[in-house]
Amino acid sequence: MSKLDLVLIHAPSNYDFRHRSILYGPISDVIPSAPLFEMYPIGFVSLGAYLEKYGFHTRVVNIAGRMLRDPRFQVERFMAKLPASLFGIDLHWLPHAHGSLELAKIVKRHHPESKIVFGGLSATYFYRELIQYPQVDFVIRGDSAEVPLLKLLVQMKKNLPVDEVPNLSWKDSQGLPHHNPLSWIPPSLDEFPLDYSYPTRLVISHRDLTSILPFRNWLSYPITMALTCRGCTHGCVTCGGSAYAFQNFYGRLKPAYRHPRLLIRDIRSAQRYLRGPVFIIGDIRQPGEEYAEELLQEIKAEGVKAPLVLELFSPAGRDFFQKIREAMPHFNIQFSIESHDEGVRRTFGKKYSNREVEVTIEEALKAGCRRFDLFFMIGLPQQTFSSVLDTAAYCRHLLRELDYGKRLHPQISPLAPFLDPGSQAFEEPERFGYRRLIHTLEEHRQALLKPSWKYMLNYETHWLNRDEIVASTYEAALKFNELKLEHGLLSSRTARSVESRIREAISLVSQVDRLLESGEEDKVAHLEKLGRSTICEKKELEWPALPLWLNVSGLLRAILGRR
Numbered sequence: 312m313s314k315l316d317l318v319l320i321h322a323p324s325n326y327d328f329r330h331r332s333i334l335y336g337p338i339s340d341v342i343p344s345a346p347l348f349e350m351y352p353i354g355f356v357s358l359g360a361y362l363e364k365y366g367f368h369t370r371v372v373n374i375a376g377r378m379l380r381d382p383r384f385q386v387e388r389f390m391a392k393l394p395a396s397l398f399g400i401d402l403h404w405l406p407h408a409h410g411s412l413e414l415a416k417i418v419k420r421h422h423p424e425s426k427i428v429f430g431g432l433s434a435t436y437f438y439r440e441l442i443q444y445p446q447v448d449f450v451i452r453g454d455s456a457e458v459p460l461l462k463l464l465v466q467m468k469k470n471l472p473v474d475e476v477p478n479l480s481w482k483d484s485q486g487l488p489h490h491n492p493l494s495w496i497p498p499s500l501d502e503f504p505l506d507y508s509y510p511t512r513l514v515i516s517h518r519d520l521t522s523i524l525p526f527r528n529w530l531s532y533p534i535t536m537a538l539t540c541r542g543c544t545h546g547c548v549t550c551g552g553s554a555y556a557f558q559n560f561y562g563r564l565k566p567a568y569r570h571p572r573l574l575i576r577d578i579r580s581a582q583r584y585l586r587g588p589v590f591i592i593g594d595i596r597q598p599g600e601e602y603a604e605e606l607l608q609e610i611k612a613e614g615v616k617a618p619l620v621l622e623l624f625s626p627a628g629r630d631f632f633q634k635i636r637e638a639m640p641h642f643n644i645q646f647s648i649e650s651h652d653e654g655v656r657r658t659f660g661k662k663y664s665n666r667e668v669e670v671t672i673e674e675a676l677k678a679g680c681r682r683f684d685l686f687f688m689i690g691l692p693q694q695t696f697s698s699v700l701d702t703a704a705y706c707r708h709l710l711r712e713l714d715y716g717k718r719l720h721p722q723i724s725p726l727a728p729f730l731d732p733g734s735q736a737f738e739e740p741e742r743f744g745y746r747r748l749i750h751t752l753e754e755h756r757q758a759l760l761k762p763s764w765k766y767m768l769n770y771e772t773h774w775l776n777r778d779e780i781v782a783s784t785y786e787a788a789l790k791f792n793e794l795k796l797e798h799g800l801l802s803s804r805t806a807r808s809v810e811s812r813i814r815e816a817i818s819l820v821s822q823v824d825r826l827l828e829s830g831e832e833d834k835v836a837h838l839e840k841l842g843r844s845t846i847c848e849k850k851e852l853e854w855p856a857l858p859l860w861l862n863v864s865g866l867l868r869a870i871l872g873r874r
Contacts, residue, residue: 551731
């Protein structure tokens, strides 16, 4: 195999998951990936395609996905046969603190002359600590790595110094760290497309489909994404991607947007090969009403047929949904309101009423929304145990009053395993009623080795301690499961299976607690591992797709080298 310029590799959350009995609980139950967070960042696609355009040979390898799909997959053997000048590892969200650093060790062991670069929001937040690890050579800071990574590769290829590469932290020959200014912050995303022909070409050129799959069940549910922006205008207090976090830690004073016409090109790029849902990340109204209207007009003019999923950051009314209805035949909505309690929601940073939420749901469904996902969270400021359980009663009211044809799907999950670094709650915990229990990158790395998700939590609140967060999560899950069965959102068979898993998880949490309290931690390894969904069924999260998800003609064009 010829030597690549860059290999982007994605690690599991916990590299030792095959050998440890860990009760992950519901930390990933309302996202497509498993508790190992095997879904790699969508930025891998834009990074790889951007660098290929400038003549660098790149590859994406989802090590987490391969480990999860095949228990016999040998990471060390695979990595030893994968030569590259530079290996890129993402540490975007903190749950990868363990796996990313362990994978970096393996790369260094087999390729001691190669360099390793980390990137992502969590890598940026902890860059001074991260660069101290012996297996880490570089850290690219900020939310956009395309240009810094290109300049780093150019300097490496010419064997020149890297002291002028923007956003770069690096170590000199003595191992001393240096931090170049965080100076490259693109004002727009127009130069960085999500070119889905790039992963398709990788599959063909390397004859390797499994390494590029985004998550374990992707072949049966091939969802893709289109990105409206980097940055945010909102201030949700626990979010590491909030306006507060971007302004204070990632150098971005305002969001960078992608032009509507180019966003449609990204959607078309996905459609060329697949007919699954396309999730448009970011509320399309965030740049302003004119942006949203132009995007919807472009979608209508282009005749986009793929099922689209739109994200709402705030309530919307009849006019907005009528415009969506006119623009696209298949649309779905995702709206996270965090709590049914208006006081809790206001403290969290969302200042709209339940009546506005209900109007949003009603108007969306009237306009033909195929599915409306409504998300709630556990572990919020001012949220009590009873408030968590009352969420189910509120959802029962919504389903009785507003649901049209079983299209409203409420979901609830805990804020787990970590408060995001850089969020207001992480930086000023007492102001928002939090107690931070874990602080450094190394402490978070160690926390991911704990035998239960309860002990991974890096916070408690003044209203819910760790035990109460866990207990309220499972009790609320039982109530949600019951109301979904009551309203025909689940079959009786699925509901019974989910209930069984919830009760099994409750029992396992108690067993782990007893063993740890009695000093018998070694016996935890003999408990059954529970790595599957706990509080809901993964199938519950799937948006409607067209019957034939593979675009055969588009795939044939890729194989033949035609655009």
